[in-house]
Structure formats: structure tokens, C-alpha cells
Amino acid sequence: MAEEESTLVVQDTVPVIEDVDGDKVPDKWIDLQFTWGGKPYSLSIAESDRVFDLKTSLRDLTTVPIDRQKILGLVKGKLPPDQARVADLKLVAGRKFSLIGTPEGDEIKDPSQLENLPDVVNDLDVDFTENMAASNRYQHDVRNIRKVKEMVAKLNLNIIHPLRPGKKLLVLDIDYTILDTKPLTSGSLPPDECARPYLHEFLEAVYPHYDICIWLANPFFSSELTHLQLL
Structure with missing residues (x-):
């Protein structure tokens, strides 16, 4: 019996977002296939997304945390950093790759090591209150605008x-x-x-x-x- 395939569709339709000049900019989506634990999966990712968004989609499908993911066969050589755009990966529809990683909850944790974690981890890359140019770029970024709209649509208060x-x-x-x-x-x-x-x-x-x-x-x-x- 064939394995049942799991699918994650981030967006069913092609969104159209206005850029800074008011022009309509369509977002192109790419369908990908991968295997994890011997089971096939598929997902759709936008070219304006980042590598981090791809890893987030993989986490949502498999519960494998981002820091434990090893992605094989997606690109030649080493996977680009998280902030790299999907469009820059030059992926084609139907691209197949493999994911290796232990899902959340199945890991073996050493309690003595957990005690050494810092109380606060500052993971902010940019202080937008000080860098207004960076703030303006983020406000008008196609991917950021779409992500905010997606989260607002899913938010349940x-x-x-x-x-x-x-x-x-x-x-x-x-x-x-x-x-x-x-x-x-x-x-x-x-x-x-x-x-x-x-x-x-x-x-x-x-x-x-x-x-x-x-x-x-x-x-x-x-x-x-x-x-x-x-x-």
C-alpha cells in the first residue's frame, strides 16, 4: 500500500500586492516535494519567501524544529542562510528533496544542560527604532506584507x-x-x-x-x- 502523502498549501491563490509605487506585483509560487521518515510530503512556497519560511513550513508539516532540520538535495552544495530569498535558489516546480531531523517531543534532553540556558536571549537582528531606512524597507517588503495578512486572517482572539x-x-x-x-x-x-x-x-x-x-x-x-x- 502506498504511503499517504501529506500536503501543506501556504496559499491557494496567487496574491497580488501593491508595491511602494502602487503597481500590482504578483507573487509566484513553487510546488515542492520531499520525503521525511520514509513518507512523502508536498508544499507550496512563494518566491518572495525566505529560506526561513521554507524551514517554518517544514516544521509545520513534520514538527521537526528548525534548528534540527537537515535539508538534502534542494540545492547544490550548502543551503543559503535563512534570510536568502526563495527566488534566488532558482527552484523549479516539482523539485524533490529529503528532510532529516528528530521531531519535537522525541528528543533526549540532558537536564543538566538545560540549566545553563541564559534567562534572556536577544534574537533581534535590527533595531528598527534607530534604523529608519531598514524600517521603511521592511514595511514595504512584499513578503512581510503578505505574512502579516496571512497571520491576521488566521488569528483567533x-x-x-x-x-x-x-x-x-x-x-x-x-x-x-x-x-x-x-x-x-x-x-x-x-x-x-x-x-x-x-x-x-x-x-x-x-x-x-x-x-x-x-x-x-x-x-x-x-x-x-x-x-x-x-x-
């Missing part, structure tokens, strides 16, 4: 309490911010003991001044809001 006029919005990430995720996912502590110290006192102190939004990048933690008595 669960508004529990109406926003209050005149209040700023405080956005808090649950993963490794207000919740210590490591003991929760390992099962070493119950959810109510994984909350940061004085979390509720902090929320009570800021609520008179801010509306509060809890950001969940991983839907796995949505049920933990109840255990933390945040719902």
Missing part, C-alpha cells in the same frame, strides 16, 4: 472581557514567562505550582491600568489557564 476605553494592552506570554514550562511538561510539578511567584498579585496590581492579554504560541497550554485560575 478569544475576548473574555471587553476592552476598556483609554487602557493600554499588556500582552504576557505564558510559555516560560508567567508559567515555568519545564516542570509542567515533564510532569514533575502540578500546573498550579508552575506559576511564577506572586503572579496573581502582579496581575491584580496592573489591571487597574492595563487590559491584559495572554499569548499562547502553543495551544497545549490553553487548558493550563484554568489550572492557574486565570479563567
Whole structure:
């Protein structure tokens, strides 16, 4: 019996985006095929995308984190850096390649090494508040405009309490911010003991001044809001 093929279509239609001068610029899409773990997959990628977007699509299909992906046969030689444009790879439709990598959750972690991770990792490449030329380029970049529109279309906001006029919005990430995720996912502590110290006192102190939004990048933690008595 043939293996069932998994498919990721990033966009079903060819988007048309206005450039800085107001001209219509169509985005060209390329269909690719790859194998991972002996199973065939396919995906569509835009020429205005970056290598990073390709890796993100591979992660979404296979749950293999970007830093563990080894892509073979897509280009000759070494794969270009993440910021390289897909158009510069000179790919043709139907191009086949292989992906090697361990999916998230199947890895073997050394707890002693995790303790050495820094508290804060600054992964910002450009300070757009200081570099206005770079800021302007990013604002008018075809790929960036399309990505924002795609994310807005997929965003699902669960508004529990109406926003209050005149209040700023405080956005808090649950993963490794207000919740210590490591003991929760390992099962070493119950959810109510994984909350940061004085979390509720902090929320009570800021609520008179801010509306509060809890950001969940991983839907796995949505049920933990109840255990933390945040719902």
C-alpha cells in the first residue's frame, strides 16, 4: 500500500500586492516535494519567501524544529542562510528533496544542560527604532506584507472581557514567562505550582491600568489557564 502523502498549501491563490509605487506585483509560487521518515510530503512556497519560511513550513508539516532540520538535495552544495530569498535558489516546480531531523517531543534532553540556558536571549537582528531606512524597507517588503495578512486572517482572539476605553494592552506570554514550562511538561510539578511567584498579585496590581492579554504560541497550554485560575 502506498504511503499517504501529506500536503501543506501556504496559499491557494496567487496574491497580488501593491508595491511602494502602487503597481500590482504578483507573487509566484513553487510546488515542492520531499520525503521525511520514509513518507512523502508536498508544499507550496512563494518566491518572495525566505529560506526561513521554507524551514517554518517544514516544521509545520513534520514538527521537526528548525534548528534540527537537515535539508538534502534542494540545492547544490550548502543551503543559503535563512534570510536568502526563495527566488534566488532558482527552484523549479516539482523539485524533490529529503528532510532529516528528530521531531519535537522525541528528543533526549540532558537536564543538566538545560540549566545553563541564559534567562534572556536577544534574537533581534535590527533595531528598527534607530534604523529608519531598514524600517521603511521592511514595511514595504512584499513578503512581510503578505505574512502579516496571512497571520491576521488566521488569528483567533478569544475576548473574555471587553476592552476598556483609554487602557493600554499588556500582552504576557505564558510559555516560560508567567508559567515555568519545564516542570509542567515533564510532569514533575502540578500546573498550579508552575506559576511564577506572586503572579496573581502582579496581575491584580496592573489591571487597574492595563487590559491584559495572554499569548499562547502553543495551544497545549490553553487548558493550563484554568489550572492557574486565570479563567
